[in-house]
Amino acid sequence: MIVRWGILGAANFARQHMGPAIHAAKGADLVALATGSADKAEGFRAFCPGLRVHPTYDALLTDREIDAVYVPLPNHMHVDWTLKALDAGKHVLCEKPMTMQAAEFHTLMARRDQTGLLAAEAFMIVHHPQWQWVKEQVAGGGIGNLVHVSGRFSYDNRDPGNIRNRSDTGGGALRDIGVYVFGSTRFVTGEEPVEVASRIRWESGVDTFSEITASFPGFTYSAYVSTRLHPAQEMVFHGEAGLIRLATPFNANVFGMAQAELHRPGLEVMVKRWPGENHYVRQVEAFGHSIRTGEAYPCPLEFSYGTQEMIDRAFDEAVTL
Template identity: 35%
Template sequence: MEPVKLGVISTAKIGTTKVIPAMQKSTGCSVHAIASRNPDAAKTAADALGVPKAYGSYEDMLADPEIEAVYNPLPNHLHVPLSIKAAEAGKHVLCEKPISFNAQEARQLIDARDNHGVVIAEAFMVRYHPQWIKARELVRSGAIGEVRVVQGTFSYMNRDPSDVRNKADIGGGALYDIGCYTIVSSRYIFGQEPVRAVSLIERDPDFCTDRLASALLEFPSGQALFVCSTQLVPYQRVQIFGTNGRIEVQIPFNAPHEEGCVIFCDDGSAQGDASARKIAFDAVDQYTLQADAFARAVRGVEPLEFPIEDAVKNMAVIDAVFRSAQTGDWENVAT
């Protein structure tokens, strides 16, 4: 398969530190250009990463006929607008999570994809990690009985006012940044969509972002609960509870690529985790696996397992969680 020639929209930290190096390990992609609003920043980043071309504007890179696809790690308010511009320029798009501000905005990407005949994917790299594929396999095989509860926590401490996560007008806040992972993992494990949500959200008095959000989602066959926060001790964990057992994903979202990771499967027969069976995974870069899958979809080798319609569904849950925090009531997840 000919590697997909890819351009990166911006010098975003996630791109320069994680995703570009991971893409450079993928046989499916070749990172060909970086664009920035600042030409010097683009050149510096491209030189540091060994990327051949640097552009001083996103639009100039989109006009480059050599570029087949783009990776969009812009702040959240620019995910849909720049992804649409890229699609209009005939480029396939791998766009960072959360795909949009809400489901309605995300739906525009379905039209963009269909009108311009390109692939558009949301970059939820976790779903490519073998630990999640294994957790879902265990669930599907009935290893923990009937799944009834998925419980997720994701938090970090970040009070930097200059960080995009602390700017409400451009899509900051916990739910967009990390709550989206707890939601996507519960939908992945249940293999269903939640029907309604109730939530409690506390906002930072200065940033106005949601700094602490907790929610309960009702799925057709169970419940998901999650807590996410931008101002709490750094922590992440997902527990999947079935009628006969429990699966614990120890580093569910930021699994390191330099070393392996583990999940636990426990039938609960002994206390204090004594009956927990450890399942170990070799070191793997989930961003490389994501790039491989994106490239296969671009080349028509294998369709995306999670097309943009899935991103719309994830946003519909986020919408319901935000609405519930305002109304103080259960809110249906729009289908």
């Protein structure tokens, strides 16, 4: 079975990354796009010439030749259009953050279960082999007992009109990139935070810098995210008998090559690289595999709920800088 995909909206990210990934993925066929802009549609037809274009989102959802929908709309629109797509009989892969509040996941889970369709947040990094390797190393005692996890993720975006800088569209650093420093830690360890504290700098109602500390049952945690700093990303898992450092944990092939350093006693360092691995393509293929076989999807709504809950707690416990 080939999963036939439609995209709700001609977002730049969809044109640059997820559209090409759907087009390239095995077992997937990108057949339709919803946009009222002929110019934006041409950007997609450049790599998918036969693409069918619908003038509205509702028109795409009524297309009987679409099995699954990818939703790259602004954050505050994710829940409504995911529910509409499920009601239209489409499987849904929605960009992160899928909700503005963790409680909204209960509505999504209920509708998923009611329709029997697959709905998930597009948290692509769990499909990348570097993260699967880190999870195996930590679980298998490759660095001994895990003691501390640290992370950072930043970029510089000062455009006031950009949706990431607007409070009415669910912008801000925590929602845009906090999901990565939070979700990757939860994915690797399988643990949930016991305590969360944060310090946040705000601009026009949007968080532009957040410093987070947390206690998990087995380790401590610290991280920061920002939309006003020089681009940087890193995750470190520090154990009693070793350390794992990821140099490009989140934007493999964009920020740099996916690479992990395993530091062991005696100053031994093993470097592992994954050149060319595309986590977006792997995500689409995993989604299609779950549709075809009924096997559990690697990143279900229940997992994404936990990350959003941690984001909510960071907001709730924030001290303003």
